[in-house]
Amino acid sequence: MIPYGRQDISDADVQAVVEVLKSDWLTQGPSIPAFEQAVADRCNAAHAVAVSNATGALHIACLALGVGPGDIVWTAPNTFVASANCALYCGADVDFVDIDARTYNMSINALREKLIKAKIAGRLPKVVIPVHFAGQSCDMREMRELADTYDFSIIEDASHAIGGRYLDGAVGNCRYSDITVFSFHPVKIITTAEGGMALTNDVSLDQRLRLFRSHGVTRDTALMHGDSEGPWYYQQVELGYNYRMTDIQAALGLTQLTRLDEFCERRRQIAARYDAAFEGVSIVPPWQSPDTSSALHLYPILCAQGTNRRGMFDALRAAGIGVNVHYFPVHLQPYYQKFGFKRGDFPEAENYYARTISLPMYASMSDESVQRVIDAVVTVAQG
Ligand SMILES: *Cc1c(COP(=O)(O)O)cnc(C)c1O
Numbered sequence: 001m002i003p004y005g006r007q008d009i010s011d012a013d014v015q016a017v018v019e020v021l022k023s024d025w026l027t028q029g030p031s032i033p034a035f036e037q038a039v040a041d042r043c044n045a046a047h048a049v050a051v052s053n054a055t056g057a058l059h060i061a062c063l064a065l066g067v068g069p070g071d072i073v074w075t076a077p078n079t080f081v082a083s084a085n086c087a088l089y090c091g092a093d094v095d096f097v098d099i100d101a102r103t104y105n106m107s108i109n110a111l112r113e114k115l116i117k118a119k120i121a122g123r124l125p126k127v128v129i130p131v132h133f134a135g136q137s138c139d140m141r142e143m144r145e146l147a148d149t150y151d152f153s154i155i156e157d158a159s160h161a162i163g164g165r166y167l168d169g170a171v172g173n174c175r176y177s178d179i180t181v182f183s184f185h186p187v188k189i190i191t192t193a194e195g196g197m198a199l200t201n202d203v204s205l206d207q208r209l210r211l212f213r214s215h216g217v218t219r220d221t222a223l224m225h226g227d228s229e230g231p232w233y234y235q236q237v238e239l240g241y242n243y244r245m246t247d248i249q250a251a252l253g254l255t256q257l258t259r260l261d262e263f264c265e266r267r268r269q270i271a272a273r274y275d276a277a278f279e280g281v282s283i284v285p286p287w288q289s290p291d292t293s294s295a296l297h298l299y300p301i302l303c304a305q306g307t308n309r310r311g312m313f314d315a316l317r318a319a320g321i322g323v324n325v326h327y328f329p330v331h332l333q334p335y336y337q338k339f340g341f342k343r344g345d346f347p348e349a350e351n352y353y354a355r356t357i358s359l360p361m362y363a364s365m366s367d368e369s370v371q372r373v374i375d376a377v378v379t380v381a382q383g
Pocket of ligand 1: 053054055056079080082157159160182183184185194195196
């Protein structure tokens with residue numbers, strides 16, 4: 001079975017991990033600040049905080065922005081559950097903004113309309129979490145304008161999108177947002193096994209992210225209440241967590257990062273071959289906005305209107321193609337239906353879900369595998 005995604009681990013990656021294992025530090029060593037700096041430099045952000053995974057990064061991003069009981073956080077329904085759960089962890093409420101039918105990202109028009117209503121109702125969101133679905137950035141310039149008008153913060157869930165670009169900048173530069181989060185799960189663009197990162201240009205958010213990452217504890221006298229009692233002394237000033245990355249993971253991340261361009265280039269080659277092969281075939285390939293260069297975490301096709309997605313999915317799996325579906329709309333998860341969300345609430349996300357299939361897409365995919373996927377899709381779509 002050709003998987004829908006998988007990691008690409010080189011000898012240099014293995015060597016980097018082995019070197020850490022033989023060194024003095026397994027947890028908090030020099031690879032972590034080196035990896036943080038390398039990602040910040042690469043993305044043109046001022047600060048980067050390495051975290052145990054993107055779920056933890058989203059959680060501490062919400063905490064750093066002061067999300068708590070009584071607040072509302074909005075995200076898109078077409079995402080992994082973690083984009084919404086992070087707000088619930090903080091005791092806040094979650095609501096969703098429907099997606100754009102072309103990009104499958106949060107719709108700016110739907111956001112604008114929902115903000116107008118929320119302002120009248122006195123229930124404006126504290127934070128909005130756009131998700132750069134499949135690696136393609138949301139329309140961040142428009143979102144920034146709305147954030148300035150309606151006074152909310154923005155966390156970009158860029159779990160799919162390291163290596164992507166928006167307008168003339170790298171995703172992660174936080175030019176239009178408060179915090180950007182990356183995931184380094186093995187199916188994502190680069191991997192540290194488990195791992196994530198939160199980037200920001202705001203020095204006080206950086207401090208708060210670091211506090212929440214590690215128990216709310218600090219050795220920085222500037223953050224202490226009263227004086228330090230000596231070199232051994234630390235203070236807990238917030239209720240934080242243990243969301244630290246290990247030095248082993250950071251070393252892997254550093255070597256993976258050196259191949260980020262190569263990985264994205266290979267993904268673009270594969271997408272270009274898919275695009276060309278599917279011309280005239282009755283499926284809808286993913287649309288790419290001219291404002292963006294996608295990192296292409298996913299290649300989601302839509303089955304032709306009115307055709308049987310389940311039949312096509314099963315036929316592709318039977319042909320050895322490890323297709324998948326991203327995503328079952330979060331508001332329809334049983335846990336979220338408890339809050340009163342129901343079918344019909346976000347029709348674009350539901351329509352998209354009913355028709356989508358994610359084709360295999362990963363940097364180490366061979367040309368032969370790409371051809372097998374193309375042949376199977378063309379056969380099944382015409383059959
Ligand atoms: C993978 C993913 C996450 C969670 O990432 P982890 O590193 O596995 O915690 C969050 N949001 C989206 C959109 C993702 O795809």
